[in-house]
Amino acid sequence: MAVVHKERQQVSFDVGTWVRLVLGPDGGSGTDALCGPLALRPWRAGLGARSTSVVLVRVDLVFPDNEVSQARVNVSAHKYVDAQGGTGDDVFSVPVGKYLDPLWKALREVGGVSNAASATVKVRCAVDGGPPRDERASSGSRGSA
Secondary structure, three states: OOOEEEEOOEEEEOHHHHHHHHHOOOOOEOOHHHHHHHHOOHHHHOOOOOOEEEEEEEEEEEOHHHEHHHOEEEEEEEEEEEOOOOOOOOOEEOOOHHHHHHHHHHHHHHOOEEOOOEEEEEEEEEEEOOOOHHHHHHHHHOOOO
8 A cells, every 4th residue: 555656757645545644534533643742641531640631632634736845734623521431521722833833844755746735634533631740750760760
């Protein structure tokens, strides 16, 4: 399965394949490339220690004149339910956009002509707040003299 095809001196970009490989399948779990930056910053999802949540991330891609190098990206992320089955009463926006800029830069650098004018994908990212700060500090000092 190729994402980029060269046809008659023109690079053709398969948007659907790229979305599935780099972002994740629509309605499914997001990839590490998409969810990793959020997992590294759980406080951005309003998570404290020992709490977990699922964040819904929506990515809208638009390719003006089907030019990949001109791709416009809009990312929105919302905490919508906790992993223990909560109702999601605390739905709020999660700022993740700037942490994903390297993905969009790499996409634009591919260049070529996309096989679609736009694409939208919605994926879920599991986020874990980790242990309390005092446990993190004490576990890091174990074994040191």
